[in-house]
Amino acid sequence: MVFTSSSPAVLPPIPDNIPISQFMLTEANGRYPLAKARDPFTCGLTGKTYSTLEVKDRVQYMARALAKALNWEPNRGSEWDKTLVIFSVNTIDTLPLGWATHELGGIVSPANAAYSAEELKHQLLDSKAKALFTCVPLLPTALKAASAAGLPKDRIYLIDALPDSGKIPTQYKTLSQFVEEGKSLPKLEKLNWRAGEGARRTAYLCYSSGTSGLPKGVMISHRNVIANVLQMAALEKSWRDTKKNADGSYYSDVLLGLLPQSHIYGLVVICHAGTFRGDQVIVLPKFELRTCLAAVQKFRISVLFVVPPIIINMLRSPDVCAEYDLSSAVALLTGAAPLGQETALDFQKMYPRVAIRQAYGLTETATVVTATHFDDVVLGSSGWLIPGVEARIVTPEGVEVTQYDTPGELWIRAPGVVLGYLNNEKATKETFIDGWMHTGDEAVIRKSDKGKEHVFIVDRIKELIKVKGHQVAPAELEAHLLTHPAVADCAVIAIPDDAAGEVPKAIVSKSAEAGPDDEATIKSILKYVQDHKARHKWLKGGVRFIETVPKSPSGKILRRLLRDQEAAIRRQAGPKL
Missing domain, CATH: 3.30.300.30 (ANL, C-terminal domain)
Structure with missing residues (x-):
């Protein structure tokens, strides 16, 4: 039995002939008007920010300077000739740097800021990275990894948008210098893609452990990300339409941008889907409870994107939380790991005005597969299948489940399902079978009191x-x-x-x-x-x-x-x- 979304929303056509950068920085596909949108990325420590139109310009400046420094041209060579690794804590320039790389037809490979030199070396070698952007706090690790991987020092650059990151070594070119240089360089030739190129070209190479085994490079196409952004926008459209501002303008949120931009959750759900809808992301480089709460108070953050350990931290620190005005928060959205019903209930008692929502997804589905809708919140559930997603539940014996409350492995078919694993045909064939992505997670489908089908992740078949x-x-x-x-x-x-x-x-x-x-x-x-x-x-x-x-x-x-x-x-x- 194939399960589909409980949402009545109709998914619009998904473009497959443009890069993510053009999708995010033009209004052709339903994006929130650029001139009216909130500033997309704002530093939660210093308040430094750029408007959406300024970000659009900065992306072009970065792209021009990158093209000159790396000898990359938009319509020449494969995307695999233009792979760039970003090894940094969260910054307001990380996503624009990625979009600048996409303007050149290149690949962005985000690396976990917690990586050791050995782990980063593996990603540099496996991705065949041609350049590495890092930040001052991570520079020693980056240098050690780059040296071991054979990446020359003149291909190591610094993102310098971090507050209090220490003195910037003058021998490394900074992203700010790229932007300034790009202002005086000629405009680039626009990418000229035929139909289907966005669906077959890799945009992000994110490293995941998959359903088992060692970390693997997940090849995520431009269309994968574009599709998931449109799916999430479609799911929320009816609710947002009821929240139009007094002047008739569309509603937008202020989002907590704490989760790593290298993680698929932070990368796609917060930084792409959020900014496409006109939301503002308040970027924090790491979790510290008081800093996080201060940002919610100062910037009037309305949606708290978190993971369960942060929720538990808040529950165990009621006196600290009480020192801050969190009244702007209308929703909490948690993912990356299941949130127990008991924990959700405790948080609801502490903050009864906050709608607790869960989402479920994987790097291999880039990203969201299910999400809680405001009209049908069920604590402990991962929500509805989002528009455009199909699911099957299959028992270990290979029998397809046709009834509710019957557990089995969750299989997914959706436009976000990725191209496969880099240089790992065996793992690709084991995970992506006949158009279905085998998640390795055990799930059940249950109906809510409103008669809507919800997905509950009940156990983990995979070994992660x-x-x-x-x-x-x-x-x-x-x-x-x-x-x-x-x-x-x-x-x-x-x-x-x-x-x-x-x-x-x-x-x-x-x-x-x-x-x-x-x-x-x-x-x-x-x-x-x-x-x-x-x-x-x-x-x-x-x-x-x-x-x-x-x-x-x-x-x-x-x-x-x-x-x-x-x-x-x-x-x-x-x-x-």
Whole structure:
């Protein structure tokens, strides 16, 4: 049985002959009028901002200067000859830089700001990056990774829109210098794409662990992003039409832009869909509770885009939250990890005027597949399928579910489903089958009191661990741990954590080289991961020794058995004091 959206909205035609930059910076496809839109990106620390029309100009200036520096021309060469990695915390210039790259027909590959040099090196090599933009706080890591990847220093540039980021080394060209240089350069030739090119050309190369295994480059087309933006706009149109301003102008929101712009949630849902609708994004480089709340108060933020650990942080800090005026907030939208019904209820009691909405999506669906509609909020649900999305629920035995409240793997068919994984035909064939994306997530469909079909994500078939919304692949950590002399075999599983949602824990079978002091061995293993992996991949759940890691006859780790063991150990230990 194929499930479709409960929304009556009609999805408009999705253009497939233009880049994302032209879609975002012209009004031809229903974008909020450029001259009337809010400033798209505003620094939540300093208030520095540009109007939408100024951003449009800056994109052109950046593109001209990039073309000169990198010898890139809009209608020459493949997009794979023009790959640019952005390794930075959130800034007001990150998205415009990406759109400038798209104006040249190039690819943007956002890198997680928490990456270690080794992880960034992998992305630079795998993407065959021709240039790297970073920021002063991350420059040491960027230099180490670039050196290891063979990327010359004269192809490393700095985004300098960060407040208090320290002195900018003069030997590196900055984005501001690109903009100034571009003002005096001739206009670029406009991209001349035939029908279908936007659907087959990669725009963003985002790295994801997929449904299993090591991080892979996800090839996201221009049409994928454009489609998802139009789908989300269609879902909300009827509600926004009822919220027109007194002067007849269309309603727009002020959004919390805290989530990483390298993450598909922040990249597409906040920075593309939001600005297309005329919203303003208040950009913050990292989460700090008081800074975040101060930004909500100062800029009158109306929609809080967060992940569950931030909600839990707010619930545990009622006195701090009470110091700030959060009355401007009308909605909270959470994604990247499931929000439990109990947590949602607690937040609703604390802020009864705020509509709690959830969305579900993946990098591989670029991005949103389901979202809560204001007219039908059901706590614990991930909302309706958005317009243009089809879904199937299939049991592990391959039987298609035709009834409500029957769990199975969620399969998705939608215009946002991506082109596949870069240089990984095996993973592509395993995930994208006969037009359907196999999510690896277990879901059920239930009807709300209003008779609308809602998607509930009830379990995770895939092996990913979600730490504060960041993906951690057990296979990646296991491969790393197996290079430690004290580790003969291992498995990494998720255990619950109040602050992060989940954290990794290693179940280790010791090698003959392991010493008799278990405490010293554990410390050595923990440090080994900390020295080589990003913070969210650290073994915050600890290490437990086991005689033999349980596996199936085919050699697959029996993770569910290990998770059950851990749950029993926690029950026996009792509640934390």
